Amino acid sequence: MRILILNPNSSETMTAAVAQSLRGHSGRSELTFATGPPECPAEINGPQTATQSVKGCWKLLGDRSSKLYHGNFDGIVIACFSDHPLVEKLREAGGPPCCALLPACVAHLTLLGRAPPFSIVTSSQEWVAPLDQSVLELCAPRSRDAWRGTVAAQLTPLQIGRDVVEQVAATVRARNVRELGSRTVVLGCAGFSGVYKELQELLQGEALLVEPVQVAVACIESAIGYGSV
Template sequence: MFASPASPSNTQTKILLINPNSSSSMTSTAMKALIGLENFSSNQVDQFTASSVAPSEITSFTTEVISAAACIHNLIPLLEQYDGFLVACFSEHPLVEMLREHTDKPVVGIMEASLVHATFLGHRFGILTTNKEWEPLLAKSIHHLALDHRCGGIKATNISPASLECVGQDINVPKPTEN
């Protein structure tokens, strides 16, 4: 996925997992999930967590922009060290385009990667998101990716992003409200 044409085939692909919020525990959770994937086991994956200036959770467009601004200056010096970059926020995070302005290496967000992958498999998809503010933002992002016809719907769970770290544990999920 992030193979660089300039990289010899006998070297590991170096990927930087970027958590644009300031929660190091969320970075660890994302890293564990990524390392567990078969396709990533032969790659070198390093992690980056935004500084404490960034929000601890990204819950809106405003917090996306604040987190992108908090990250970009720390990431630009790292661009030459990696073959590809994965922004670990399920949104059309502005940091993806900001990094693309500074490198010709692959930069992708987890939302774009997962939705495109679902369409490669020939499936429709639906999205469960954290709060109601995300529903229109994600719908707009799906439209930008020209995937409207593949989306079965977007529903908020009213679970905070920090609570998502409890994946695999018993948590009470509020019933999504009807439109």
């Protein structure tokens, strides 16, 4: 199975963080990592930059002569935690199984019955309300009482790195765990992927972190396998 993991912004640093989270991936898939072209925004912070991102990325995904043409892959992960419109664009074009990060995480946590109390830690405050709304839309009614809310680490995606790991861990400990009563915490920005292991070590015994890129890849692998039966 060939899976494309596309960072839909133009930050190579973000792509490297995503790839770091999948180092040692033991699945059945051949993973290809790619970054949006230079005309894509450096980070996605709302509808305007998301639309800009779609236009830039589609020049690669929709071009049959491109190595990143969607038809060259069995599945695609859009490595963005927002409700990225590129997913719907690919579906409309008849592309392979595709998902962004948030739907995969919600499905993972709620699939097997009653979900544990869970929350999200995201980058900046502007994402709190949109993510809260998206989770409520994605959750089945029986799982909504497990949802505790979204917390912002007060960082931009490009500020997330090893030098702020202790700050993020302190936020999770104080806000997600103690204030919201959630010991299962979804990392709500692809930028956290590169520091997932360090964060989990700092929060060992206090919180279980859900790394969204790993979950999304597993989700797509499952979808590909089901489709090949």
